[in-house]
Amino acid sequence: MRKLESAQLRNGLLQGATWIILASVVPAISPLAIREAVNELVTKDFTTAAWAIGLYVCAVELSRGATAAQTLNFGQLWRALRRSIANETYDHLLNLPSRFYLSHKTGETIQTVSEGLNGLRSVLGALTFGIAPAVLQGLSILVVLIVLERLDLLLLLLVFGISYGLLFRRGLESRVAIQRKAVEADAEAVGIVTDALIGQEISRLFGTSDLIGKKVDDVLAKGEKSWLAFFRSQHTNHQQLVFLFAATTGLYLLLVAYRVSTGALTTGDFVLAHAYILQIVSPIERLSFASRDLIQGIGNLTRLAELLDHEKEALSIDNRDLSLKDNHFTVQLEKVSFGYEPRRQVVHDLSFEIRPGETIAIVGLSGSGKSTIWRLICRLFDPHAGRILIGGIPSDQMDLTALRSAVAVVPQDCFLYNDTIANNILVASPLSSTIEVAEAGTLAGLEPLIARLPNGWDTKVGERGIRLSGGERQRVAIARAVLRRPRLFVFDEATSSLDSETEKAVEKSLSDVSAGASTLIIAHRLSSVCHADEILVLDHGRIIERGTHTSLLALGGRYCAMWSAQSSRRHE
Numbered sequence: 044m045r046k047l048e049s050a051q052l053r054n055g056l057l058q059g060a061t062w063i064i065l066a067s068v069v070p071a072i073s074p075l076a077i078r079e080a081v082n083e084l085v086t087k088d089f090t091t092a093a094w095a096i097g098l099y100v101c102a103v104e105l106s107r108g109a110t111a112a113q114t115l116n117f118g119q120l121w122r123a124l125r126r127s128i129a130n131e132t133y134d135h136l137l138n139l140p141s142r143f144y145l146s147h148k149t150g151e152t153i154q155t156v157s158e159g160l161n162g163l164r165s166v167l168g169a170l171t172f173g174i175a176p177a178v179l180q181g182l183s184i185l186v187v188l189i190v191l192e193r194l195d196l197l198l199l200l201l202v203f204g205i206s207y208g209l210l211f212r213r214g215l216e217s218r219v220a221i222q223r224k225a226v227e228a229d230a231e232a233v234g235i236v237t238d239a240l241i242g243q244e245i246s247r248l249f250g251t252s253d254l255i256g257k258k259v260d261d262v263l264a265k266g267e268k269s270w271l272a273f274f275r276s277q278h279t280n281h282q283q284l285v286f287l288f289a290a291t292t293g294l295y296l297l298l299v300a301y302r303v304s305t306g307a308l309t310t311g312d313f314v315l316a317h318a319y320i321l322q323i324v325s326p327i328e329r330l331s332f333a334s335r336d337l338i339q340g341i342g343n344l345t346r347l348a349e350l351l352d353h354e355k356e357a358l359s360i361d362n363r364d365l366s367l368k369d370n371h372f373t374v375q376l377e378k379v380s381f382g383y384e385p386r387r388q389v390v391h392d393l394s395f396e397i398r399p400g401e402t403i404a405i406v407g408l409s410g411s412g413k414s415t416i417w418r419l420i421c422r423l424f425d426p427h428a429g430r431i432l433i434g435g436i437p438s439d440q441m442d443l444t445a446l447r448s449a450v451a452v453v454p455q456d457c458f459l460y461n462d463t464i465a466n467n468i469l470v471a472s473p474l475s476s477t478i479e480v481a482e483a484g485t486l487a488g489l490e491p492l493i494a495r496l497p498n499g500w501d502t503k504v505g506e507r508g509i510r511l512s513g514g515e516r517q518r519v520a521i522a523r524a525v526l527r528r529p530r531l532f533v534f535d536e537a538t539s540s541l542d543s544e545t546e547k548a549v550e551k552s553l554s555d556v557s558a559g560a561s562t563l564i565i566a567h568r569l570s571s572v573c574h575a576d577e578i579l580v581l582d583h584g585r586i587i588e589r590g591t592h593t594s595l596l597a598l599g600g601r602y603c604a605m606w607s608a609q610s611s612r613r614h615e
């Protein structure tokens with residue numbers, strides 16, 4: 044993914060700073076020219092007055108031009124920055140551990156990213172167009188007043204500046220908390236709707252759209268309440284600032300008028316004072332809008348920062364050459380225990396081994412922890428106790444990418460990307476040729492389907508593969524695993540959606556392609572695992588029986604009972 048070059052960022056920032064300074068400082072000193080012009084006109088010196096007016100016009104032009112240049116510079120810099128940050132964020136999200144996704148809704152996460160990026164723009168915009176120019180202009184005016192030795196006015200403006208700053212900060216603090224609640228509610232609503240859209244078929248079949256609509260509305264109402272509190276707080280703060288500004292303007296002009304009347308100041312000084320007031324109105328107004336953008340931006344950005352705070356999976360481990368190349372791919376589980384939640388253990392004290400070329404099967408009731416085992420082997424989760432060794436090396440000390448590239452899983456729910464069949468297979472090995480993809484597909488029994496489809500391998504499968512049947516999706520997932528050419532195949536109910544004829548053909552192909560590799564089969568249908576070198580019978584996360592099909596039948600235990608039950612069903 045593309046990163047923003049630091050030189051590009053530095054140049055952009057430098058240019059931006061130059062334009063901001065020009066756009067802020069020039070207007071702060073330009074009223075001096077008007078003051079000069081007025082004073083010269085009072086003494087009827089038109090030529091000098093004309094020069095002063097010309098200077099003023101040039102200053103106005105310069106500051107307007109600088110503002111326009113700054114808008115262009117901001118746009119360019121922001122787009123490059125946005126692209127870079129968006130890339131970093133997506134990369135971060137795609138590499139977060141499975142644990143993160145156990146507690147986060149997809150829709151909410153996407154909303155947080157999108158609002159976070161908007162938030163960053165709001166903060167940068169507020170700083171660039173509101174706060175920085177206002178502060179710079181304020182400082183320039185202070186310098187002018189110091190040079191002109193207007194200490195009384197200086198004092199007045201200082202009191203105004205401090206009071207304004209305090210009020211501004213108080214408003215900012217009180218609204219940040221309110222806005223956070225509102226943003227959270229908005230994200231929650233998007234999370235609920237995304238969930239409903241993903242399961243749109245179920246939503247319609249069970250007629251849950253009213254229920255979902257009510258849920259969303261309740262959350263939005265909560266958000267609306269927070270937004271109303273936010274706008275009320277903003278309005279009050281704005282009114283306080285306007286009052287403060289009006290009071291200071293009145294006092295300031297009265298003071299100058301009085302001093303003009305006593306002869307201490309000239310008429311030009313009064314015009315200068317008035318020009319400064321006008322000069323200051325627009326940055327102060329912008330400051331108020333900037334505060335709104337700043338608060339909204341900070342709220343959104345904080346949520347994005349919290350998302351980015353979650354640690355990514357450490358894919359590679361430095362300074363250790365633990366690539367799998369020269370190791371025998373033996374998988375050993377030693378007294379492994381694990382639970383997805385702290386208070387609920389799912390597998391207990393598991394110990395078994397898959398030697399190179401061996402086929403190990405795991406059977407057991409639904410929920411007994413079978414799929415959890417391959418998730419632990421692939422390190423989607425780490426055991427709480429015990430350890431997993433690959434080729435004798437603890438798996439938590441291995442390069443994760445190398446480990447995962449040596450394993451190909453065909454899971455129960457075969458997820459497909461909204462892309463073509465060929466590209467869905469190619470994800471397993473992006474550099475493979477079209478011929479290799481077709482070969483893998485053929486081994487997975489996809490050929491009859493491809494022959495029926497007008498676009499063949501280039502047929503789009505729809506979101507999550509919705510345009511394919513369960514069995515077809517399963518075959519695409521099998522083709523993916525075949526193309527991966529792994530050291531360990533994991534078939535988790537991989538053929539459960541196929542009719543028995545196709546299942547037999549695919550199983551035959553699988554045993555051909557997996558010859559030489561190790562295989563872990565998880566299945567409810569025992570006829571598909573009876574050839575395994577070892578069968579583990581799992582019950583509530585514990586291995587209660589283990590052995591070959593023949594030895595387990597001879598044992599006359601749980602496996603034997605399951606086999607008898609399935610055999611009698613087959614013969615009914």
Ligand SMILES: Nc1ncnc2c1ncn2[C@@H]1O[C@H](COP(=O)(O)OP(=O)(O)OP(=O)(O)O)[C@@H](O)[C@H]1O
Pocket residue numbers: 145383384389407408409410411412413414415416455
């Ligand atoms: N992501 C998860 N978060 C929390 N609990 C989970 C998660 N995945 C599975 N579980 C729980 O862990 C237990 C074991 O799940 P697992 O998927 O390993 O069972 P299984 O034996 O493969 O079941 P099945 O045969 O139905 O596929 C289940 O009770 C399940 O509720």
